[in-house]
Amino acid sequence: MKALTRKEQIEKKATALFKEKGFAATSMRDLATVLGIEAASIYSHIRSKEEILHKICFRMADEFFQALDAAEAAGTSATERLVEAIRAHVLVLTKNTEASAVFLNEWRHLSEPSHSEFLKLRDQYEERFREIIRFGVKNREFEVPDEKFAALTILSGLNWLHTWYKPNGKMSPNEIATNLSAMLLNGLKTTK
Amino acid sequence: MKALTRKEQIEKKATALFKEKGFAATSMRDLATVLGIEAASIYSHIRSKEEILHKICFRMADEFFQALDAAEAAGTSATERLVEAIRAHVLVLTKNTEASAVFLNEWRHLSEPSHSEFLKLRDQYEERFREIIRFGVKNREFEVPDEKFAALTILSGLNWLHTWYKPNGKMSPNEIATNLSAMLLNGLKTTK
DNA sequence: TTCATTTGCTAACAAATGTTAGTTTTTTAT
DNA sequence: ATAAAAAACTAACATTTGTTAGCAAATGAA
Structure with missing residues (x-):
């Protein structure tokens, strides 16, 4: 636990409030109260x-991209790549649930040009997943x-995680990632 | 196209704004401007x-429950029930994308006791899906x-739909439902 | 101690907010 | 044409909002 600067403390408390009440419904006075100042x-x-x-928003975007870069370098088959991409995504999500919730839900309150920049990044991120799937389809690994x-x-299946994940729940982030991969790649059914 | 009462017109425009900007960021003056009044x-x-x-929020909750009731009456196997439940959910979602977006994202701005009532309904709805799955696991249909x-x-996989579904897209709501069922039940992989 | 930096304060602002009261205009039914 | 009902108006209200300016206290290094 390294000491946080005052600015980082503010951002942390703000993150919690933005997740809980939303950006627009969080006033600077709410934030101040939580911090114990004016x-x-x-x-x-x-x-x-x-x-x-x-x-x-942009720090989380960075984190997601970095994690994805590392994950994609790892696998050779589409299945491996996708499993690792899912794991990377889940680990970022569970490591920082509050910031993830803000990242996923509050970006629309960014004003221009940040709003457009954010959307561009989000689309790039999704495109990376599309590429993996395209590769898998060509490969005949996926259908x-x-x-x-x-x-x-x-991504939808992954991005609801922040609403129910609790750090002290019975599944670890790694188990969650494994189970999600299994569900999404193999489905619920026992046989095909 | 039956004529809408003024009140229904207001709710419709409000729904669009709440989806687009969020409840908290939509002012009554914004709404008035869209309506062309004060x-x-x-x-x-x-x-x-x-x-x-x-x-x-509560009208959509009603719609989801009614659709689910009808769907569950239809199937006998867990697979059939789940497929129909997914279809019902998707049809409600695509029939009313704006209200669905509000239903999914803005309920937290309800004050008590509505807030708690809403959460109770949402949990009941999820429980219905859990039951189907539990049945399928006992049955050895699901794993x-x-x-x-x-x-x-x-539900996560379904509830992102409102963010990208366009009524004039290449997939019909029924096709979307079929594809979602296939993905969730069978997974992406060609073989197990 | 001294000085600079960080952190916080009080007071105030202009704008925006949800809502009300009371009145007038428009529509509908007789 | 007239009365009733529905819909909209103007004016104003009390709060809440994000933010600035200027000043004071606390902290840390020299």
């Missing part, structure tokens, strides 16, 4: 409310009706 | 901003690590 004092450390949101559709369904 | 005029038809949100986990993953 709202105006926050501005000794940050430029604006949106700056905090920007930081959270899907539409690769875009498949990619979105997979 | 903000105060809206109060000739509704009691409060939250009343609109309440109406949207899952944890039925709660499986139910949440399935």
